[in-house]
Amino acid sequence: MDSELSGSELGTQEYWESSYNREIRNYKSHGDVGEIWFDEDSQQRVIDWLLKQKVDKKSNVLDLGCGNGMFLVGLANEGYDHLTGVDYSPKAVELAQNIAGDNKLNITYKVADLTQPQDELGTFDVVHDKGTYDAVSLCPDNPKEKRALYLKTVHKLLRTADSLFVITSCNWTEEELEKSFAEKFVKHHTIPTPTFKFGGKVGNVVTSVVFRKL
Ligand SMILES: C[S@@+](CC[C@H](N)C(=O)[O-])C[C@H]1O[C@@H](n2cnc3c(N)ncnc32)[C@H](O)[C@@H]1O
Numbered sequence: 001m002d003s004e005l006s007g008s009e010l011g012t013q014e015y016w017e018s019s020y021n022r023e024i025r026n027y028k029s030h031g032d033v034g035e036i037w038f039d040e041d042s043q044q045r046v047i048d049w050l051l052k053q054k055v056d057k058k059s060n061v062l063d064l065g066c067g068n069g070m071f072l073v074g075l076a077n078e079g080y081d082h083l084t085g086v087d088y089s090p091k092a093v094e095l096a097q098n099i100a101g102d103n104k105l106n107i108t109y110k111v112a113d114l115t116q117p118q119d120e121l122g123t124f125d126v127v128h129d130k131g132t133y134d135a136v137s138l139c140p141d142n143p144k145e146k147r148a149l150y151l152k153t154v155h156k157l158l159r160t161a162d163s164l165f166v167i168t169s170c171n172w173t174e175e176e177l178e179k180s181f182a183e184k185f186v187k188h189h190t191i192p193t194p195t196f197k198f199g200g201k202v203g204n205v206v207t208s209v210v211f212r213k214l
Pocket of ligand 1: 016064068088136
């Protein structure tokens, strides 16, 4: 697929840094953890699916573009304890570390730009993305190349061909994700999400798809 989304400030590191800077202030002043992207249901649907699949609680899980880290907090509350979150915004990592620390949860957070090789992070059984590929796709500067670099990094972060890459997107349909990922990943499962009807066609507000690497 060659069509690109129009560039937006949501595709820039400066935007996220100032946004999480504000969220840290809010968190410190009144304990608000900040935005959970695409609402808590989107996050819970993925957690419920992992639980239903009986994904081992000892699995190494990586959250890409973790933001405030609430997805990992949700997994930690279910008993997962090998949890890592990365984000290219140091302020996001600071916020996530504060939230995990205050909740006495053992979650590792690191600053990492996923459009760069990240070999030192190691490899993981489950790699999760909610809204991060969307943000990368909105980069005002060469989004096609950024998307390809991101997918190359994700491919290397998956431990084996059985490892899972779970992605939730609001900018791309399932078909578009499958097409863009076809060189490196194969669809394993679709996590059902709410649908809407418009002009006789049925669409999804968000898409959650599980891929495995080729
Ligand atoms: C829409 S937010 C989603 C945050 C979180 N995943 C959630 O669901 O609440 C996108 C996140 O991706 C991060 N991000 C964007 N591009 C990135 C990149 N190249 N490397 C690492 N993180 C990135 C942003 O800093 C931001 O935290």
